[in-house]
Structure formats: C-alpha cells, structure tokens
Amino acid sequence: MELLIGQMFAGLSLGSVLLLAALGLSLTFGQMGVINMAHGEFMMAGAYTAFVVQRSISDAGISLLVSIPVGFLVGGLLGLALEAVLLRRMYHRPLDTLLVTFGVALILQQAARDIFGAPSVDVRAPAWLQGNVELLGAPIPLTRLFILLLSLVCLAGLVAVLKGTPLGRRIRAVVLNRDLAETSGISTRRTDQLTFFIGSGLAGVAGVAVTLIGSTGPYLGTNYIVDAFLVVVAGGVGQIKGAVIAAFALGVLQSVFEFSTTASIGKVLILVLIVVFLQLRPQGIFSLKTRSLA
Template identity: 55%
Template sequence: MTDLMVTLFNGLSLGSILLLIALGLAITFGLMNVINMAHGELIMIGAYVTFVMQNIFINYIPEQYFDLYFILSIPIAMVVAAAFGMLMEVSLIRYLYKRPLDSLLATWGVSLLLQQLARTIFGAPNVGVKSPSFLEGGVEVGSMYFAYPRLFILGLALVCLAGIYLYFYKTGNGRRVRAVMQNRQMAECLGVSTRKVDLITFAIGSGFAGVAGCALTLLGAIGPTIGTNYIIDAFMVVVVGGVGALFGAVAGAFGIGFFNTVFEFWTNASLGKVFIFLLIIAFLQWRPSGLVTTRSRSLD
C-alpha cells in the first residue's frame, strides 16, 4: 500500500509538472495552431529570471527578506516571458499563421538564438537556484514522504489552470479569443480585432511558460537547454489531450505522468520512457484527435 501511494503521488507530481509546462503550449499550439518550438526557451527565460532575482536579493537585499525573491519571481517571470512572446508574435509569428511548417522552422531558429544568447550572458554550465526556506523539507505521513517543492508545483499548476479557465470562459476578452479561434472570419465580421486577440493570446501562453520555468528551478539546476528537455513532453500532453481542448491537456498531463511513473517503477527510466511513447502511439491510432475533441459547425 505504501509503494502504491508513493507511486500515485509521484505520478501526480510529474503530471502537475507536465501540466504547468504544457499550459502555455495548449494556448499557443492548441488554440492558435502555431507550432512554437521556442516554447522551451520561454521556459528557460522564466528560470533565468528566477536566478537573476535570487542574485539581486543576495547582493542588495537584507538576508531576512531572501525568501521573498521566489514569490516575486513568479509574476516577474510571467511578465518577462510574455514580453518576449509579444516580441516574437509582432516580429515573426504574425506572418506565419496558417503556415505550420514555416512556423516550426522559424521558431526552431528562434530557440537556437535564445539558447546561444543565454550561453553568452550566463555561461554554458548549469547554475543553481536555492529554494526558499518555506519550501525546504516535506511532509511525512507514516513511511511516506511528500516533498514541499512538488506539493507547491501541484498547487501552482492548479492555480494557473483556474486562472486560464476564468479568463477564457468568464471574461469578455476570453470569449473574443474563443470566437477568433473557432471562426476567425465571422469574428472579424462582428467587429472583433483579431490582431489584438492574437497578440494577447500569444503573450498569455508565453507568460505561463515563464511561470513553468520559475517552478522548475525548485527541482534542480538550470541551464540554456532546460526547455529542450521538456518541449517534447509538452507537445505530447497537448496532442494526447486534444488540440484546442484546455481540459484535455489536464487529462493528458496527469495520464502521462501516472503511466510514466508506473512504467518506471516496473522497469527503469529509459524503458519507462519507451513504453510511454508506445502507449501514446497506440492511443493516437485509436483516437487521432486526442481525448477531448472540439465540436464545431464551421466547415474546414
């Protein structure tokens, strides 16, 4: 029973990490149909923002306020990553809508550029970010141990998911976004500024990638290629959940996290990853459109 509970928690923890990483991609790829290969580098930007905030607090802020650096890093990482996303959208992405292969190649080039820029500024070796004191340790329940950082990431993922839901389904701007994504021409006829919607939506997706990068600093060292390690998993979550389905991404993240943990428990990390890929391939043969399909009356 203990092994089962630990395995379930590990699966839930991995699923929350995948969800936090994939939320931004679910917006830019799932809703906007833009294959953004630079999504991992937006995650990297959020991680390095946290690293810079840590150094600012170490060098210029009294020690008793050190823990505040991480709390401030979350919104700042979101704003900085969103600003980079807006710059990408204005200078590049806006010319590549409905051209998925071109957007893939262009954003891949941007990802290489951002990686090299990070190496130039921060150096090639990985750097460490010290966790705040309130996230050190964990909760012991009998013989089980639940680490605070993973519990925090789970809570942060749920808060971000709730924020995205409230924005897209409970606000006027969110309704405009969904209208543009479902039928751009009709939304334009009704007076919706599709250019503004595209810019804001891409900025939101990029901002959540920055939040994911901030959270990943709790799990280990960060480097210029930190985003590359997660970009494939993020695309898997979005595709399995269903392109354009926000809550499909939730089911995909926790499903992949659970099965990946189970396979690793039975075998090892390498074989576990192989089995999860085989499972996803088999699943997509059965449901090519993913777990959740978006019904529409528009003719494609």
C-alpha cells in the same frame, strides 16, 4: 503502502510539471495553431528570471514569490516580441512557424549561454520549501507540493480568464471561427497577441517552477518541449481540459511504468502508448467541434 503513496504522488507531481509546461502551449498551439518550438526556451527564460531575481533579492522565499509574476511577464514579453516580429507573418503556414521558432529557440539558447555562461546556475529553494511532509509514512517533498498547487492555480486562472472575461470570450470566438469573429467586430490581431502573451507567460511561470527541482541551464527548455507537445496532442489540440487529463494521466502512467521497469523503458512505453492511442483516436482525448465552413 508507503511506497505506493510515494509513487502516486510522484505521478501527480510529474503530471503537474507536465501540465505547467503544456498549459501555455495548449493556448498557442491549440488555440492559435502555432507550433512554437521556442516554448521550452521561454521556460528557460523564466528559470533564468528566477536566478536574476534571486541575485537582487537574497531571501529565497520572497524572491520565489516575486519571480512568478516577473517570470510570467518576461515569458509573455518574449512571446509578444516573437509574435509581432515573426509569427504574425505566417499564421497560415504552420510548417514555417515550426522552423522559424526552432531557429529562435537556438538563438535564445546561445543568448543564455553568452549572458549567463554555459554552466548551470544555482537557484536556491526557500527554507520553507526544503524538506517534506509525511503522508501515512511517505515523504511528500514540499517543492513538489508547491508546484502541484502552482499548476492548479495557473489552471484555475486560465480557465477563469477564458470563461469569465471578455478577452476569454474573444479568444474562444477566434478559435471557433476566425473569420466570423472578425466580421462581428473582434480584432483578431489583438486577440492573437494577447493569447500569445498569456501562453508564453505561462511558460515563464513553468520555468520559475522547475528551478525548484532541476538545474537551470541554457538547455533547460529542451527537456520539456517534447513532453509538452505530447500532452497537448494526446489531450486533443485546443482543449484545456484534455491537456489537464493527458498531463496527469501521462505523469501517473510514466511513474508506474518507470517503477515497474526502468526510466528508459518507462519512457519508451509511454511513447508507444501515445502512438497507439493516437492511432485509435487521432483527435486526442477531446476534439474541437466547430461549425466553421471555411
């Protein structure tokens, strides 16, 4: 029982990490059609932001809370720069964005190595996040609980922006029909920039969060980028609710598979499952229905 609860939570927790990593991607990949291979490196930038902030604010608790908005800003600004310099020239050439952003990812990795050195750096977890709470005898790590909450807050924030603000309406309009949106007076340029800012900013927040569980090094992003794409593709491109369901489903299933087999086999089973699922439902869990004629 104790183990079952522990494993259920492990699954939810893994799901929340996947969701955080994939949330921004479901905006930039899903809504804008940009394959951003540098998304993982924006996470890495967020993680190093947590490290830099902690160097100037020695209290680990305060520095974590400060890092979250700063990480959002750093990730967002990097995204904005990438969009302004490179991506806006290739919106109709998704394969080119794949190659270009892969190059940018390599550049960012090297930059991190040059600035912070090749070894991983240590970001301390605040005292109030060390240890665990017991749930029916199973230890629930506080850092994991924090990440779960953070992912839900980010999700709620994103949904609120998309559904409740003029910006969100513009984003949705551009996704549904870019040309019609343009015709009706929406600046698609500005909308694209803001969408990319938010999507990349969320990667920065995810980066701050994962410093609590893993190492902070130049290759941090490469651990998450594949899983993030899997979540977005399985969830249905362009669908936030699809990404949420896919993230938690993958998290729980991976924990179950890993528990009943081994970590490597578990990973294989997940990939097989996704391949089979996409054969049956290539559009993912949810698909976008548009009336676009273009």
